[in-house]
Amino acid sequence: MNRDRIAALIGKELREFRANPSAIAPVVLVILVCLALPFVVLVLIPHLTGESLAADPVLRKAVSFAALYVPSLAGLPPAAAAEAFLFQQFLLLFLVAPIVGAVSLAAYSVVGEKQGRTLEPLLTTPLTTVEMLLSKVLAAFLPSLVIEAVGLVIYLSLVGVFAAPGVLQAIFNMRTVLLVGGIGPFASLAALQATIAVSSRVSDPRSAQQIAVLLVLPLVLMLVGQVAGAFVITTTALALLMVAFAVTWIILLYLSVALFQRETILTSWK
Amino acid sequence: MLSALQLTRQFGSRTAVQNLSFEVRRGEVFGLLGPNGAGKTTTLRMLGGLIFPTSGTVSIDGTAVSPRNADALRARIGFLTETPGLWEQLSVADNVLTYARLFGVSRPHEAVEGMLRRFDLWDRRADRVVLLSKGMKQKLALARALVHDPRVILLDEPTANLDPQTSRAVRDLIIELRDRGRTILVSTHNLDEVERLASRVALISTRLIAIGEPRELRRELFGRRLRITVVSLDALVHAAAVATRCGATEVIAEDNSISMSLTDPDRDAPAIVAALVSAGIGVREAKDEDPPLEDVYLKLLDAGQQSNSRTVESMK
Numbered sequence: 121m122n123r124d125r126i127a128a129l130i131g132k133e134l135r136e137f138r139a140n141p142s143a144i145a146p147v148v149l150v151i152l153v154c155l156a157l158p159f160v161v162l163v164l165i166p167h168l169t170g171e172s173l174a175a176d177p178v179l180r181k182a183v184s185f186a187a188l189y190v191p192s193l194a195g196l197p198p199a200a201a202a203e204a205f206l207f208q209q210f211l212l213l214f215l216v217a218p219i220v221g222a223v224s225l226a227a228y229s230v231v232g233e234k235q236g237r238t239l240e241p242l243l244t245t246p247l248t249t250v251e252m253l254l255s256k257v258l259a260a261f262l263p264s265l266v267i268e269a270v271g272l273v274i275y276l277s278l279v280g281v282f283a284a285p286g287v288l289q290a291i292f293n294m295r296t297v298l299l300v301g302g303i304g305p306f307a308s309l310a311a312l313q314a315t316i317a318v319s320s321r322v323s324d325p326r327s328a329q330q331i332a333v334l335l336v337l338p339l340v341l342m343l344v345g346q347v348a349g350a351f352v353i354t355t356t357a358l359a360l361l362m363v364a365f366a367v368t369w370i371i372l373l374y375l376s377v378a379l380f381q382r383e384t385i386l387t388s389w390k
Numbered sequence: 391m392l393s394a395l396q397l398t399r400q401f402g403s404r405t406a407v408q409n410l411s412f413e414v415r416r417g418e419v420f421g422l423l424g425p426n427g428a429g430k431t432t433t434l435r436m437l438g439g440l441i442f443p444t445s446g447t448v449s450i451d452g453t454a455v456s457p458r459n460a461d462a463l464r465a466r467i468g469f470l471t472e473t474p475g476l477w478e479q480l481s482v483a484d485n486v487l488t489y490a491r492l493f494g495v496s497r498p499h500e501a502v503e504g505m506l507r508r509f510d511l512w513d514r515r516a517d518r519v520v521l522l523s524k525g526m527k528q529k530l531a532l533a534r535a536l537v538h539d540p541r542v543i544l545l546d547e548p549t550a551n552l553d554p555q556t557s558r559a560v561r562d563l564i565i566e567l568r569d570r571g572r573t574i575l576v577s578t579h580n581l582d583e584v585e586r587l588a589s590r591v592a593l594i595s596t597r598l599i600a601i602g603e604p605r606e607l608r609r610e611l612f613g614r615r616l617r618i619t620v621v622s623l624d625a626l627v628h629a630a631a632v633a634t635r636c637g638a639t640e641v642i643a644e645d646n647s648i649s650m651s652l653t654d655p656d657r658d659a660p661a662i663v664a665a666l667v668s669a670g671i672g673v674r675e676a677k678d679e680d681p682p683l684e685d686v687y688l689k690l691l692d693a694g695q696q697s698n699s700r701t702v703e704s705m706k
Contacts, residue, residue: 132477139479245493387435
């Protein structure tokens with residue numbers, strides 16, 4: 121693989137996003153929702169209703185169950201532990217957000233080249249298929265990652281300001297690092313790669329977008345299952361999950377290369 | 391050098407190109423002619439390593455193109471595709487710069503500036519492509535195809551959408567590239583352009599119908615003809631009779647000249663002119679008559695298609 125060619129194509133994709141800022145709008149919008157939602161649920165509503173989160177028996181049970189696997193929760197008062205537990209669960213939204221947002225960029229990337237008749241000239245260059253598809257994925261991934269990182273810093277800052285004392289410190293643990301630094305990026309890459317693979321086989325970007333739902337679904341189930349107290353995913357399980365997403369991404373990268381039929385695209389697509 | 395040997399390309403049961411062989415030499419402009427659907431674009435794509443022949447071989451500088459080495463060999467080729475295919479939301483400079491980097495040009499910014507200046511687009515370098523006229527887009531596509539100074543150049547309708555002045559500039563550039571030893575293949579419908587640029591042409595209609603220098607093809611089809619312009623219109627009939635007596639055949643009188651076919655013009659032409667002058671007919675001009683390349687094209691194509699039909703009939 122030639123890094124200069126990959127950098128050249130990523131640079132072109134990013135300049136196109138810059139020329140068309142509305143393409144990034146879905147990512148920004150989803151991150152804003154992810155930022156607002158936890159504070160509405162965990163800070164605003166309890167404040168307006170006067171009901172403590174710790175008063176909910178289902179939540180209390182889920183928190184005490186989680187405290188068995190997350191020691192930092194055990195040292196907190198019940199209300200703060202409930203807040204810390206939920207703020208950590210809401211971090212999962214930051215995994216889903218870049219996928220949902222960036223998928224529209226990825227879905228359009230190959231179909232868009234076909235529709236704009238720009239694919240054939242691109243295929244006249246020495247760019248290999250794997251370089252092209254990797255560049256497309258990274259170009260959709262990088263802006264969403266930056267936006268996600270900015271959103272995360274704001275999120276944690278707001279937790280520090282609005283949450284009970286000790287909650288922010290309780291959130292900073294290996295689980296958070298694995299979720300945000302490992303599972304999130306690799307799940308995004310896998311989802312985007314799957315989207316790109318489909319994008320190179322269809323003529324409508326909407327068809328490509330639907331595939332990402334398949335990868336978002338397990339993450340959403342993780343959030344719902346843990347909040348409901350059905351299960352707690354341990355740090356080891358999270359590490360394994362991260363590896364699984366990384367392997368899935370690599371497999372999907374090679375699968376998308378195998379699915380990308382230059383000749384069919386050039387000769388059959390009108 | 392670029393060579394095609396026995397190229398055949400099928401798409402399912404349809405044969406787009408059949409047993410096509412030719413070579414384009416270093417420092418040569420080669421014209422590829424053919425009607426719509428003749429397989430020109432398929433041929434160009436095979437030559438450019440974008441698609442591969444069902445059978446046969448494409449070679450660039452002696453190296454056979456295969457799926458294994460096509461990515462690397464494409465670095466030697468500059469390919470102007472049928473549609474400009476520019477990134478409309480990017481600037482003029484960014485379009486060319488991205489390609490310069492994809493082709494690994496060592497000083498990409500300098501190469502981009504050189505190309506944009508060459509095509510009078512330097513002043514528009516910051517403009518988005520969507521704002522350019524069709525002609526400017528075509529010029530930009532050419533700049534993009536040539537930014538890496540390729541050794542082999544494939545041009546699909548290079549002067550489409552260009553005004554006469556820019557067309558001439560493009561033709562001058564092609565001639566300059568030829569003189570610098572580049573191997574150039576031009577696919578076009580513009581016969582006048584082929585006439586001006588190409589030292590040899592190939593006419594294809596799925597298979598090769600004819601190949602050679604335009605002048606050679608003319609002579610093969612129409613023989614060598616002479617046109618003599620006389621001073622007085624009244625002498626035209628008399629002049630035709632004198633020419634016929636001197637061995638000219640297919641003598642046609644029109645306007646104030648007679649056109650005739652000669653077996654050996656180098657021997658017969660001076661004799662006919664002398665006979666006309668002796669007969670008291672004023673001769674203003676005598677010159678070789680070249681039928682338009684369009685006539686050659688249509689005649690060859692007609693013959694080729696009849697031959698195709700015969701082949702299909704015999705296959706039935």
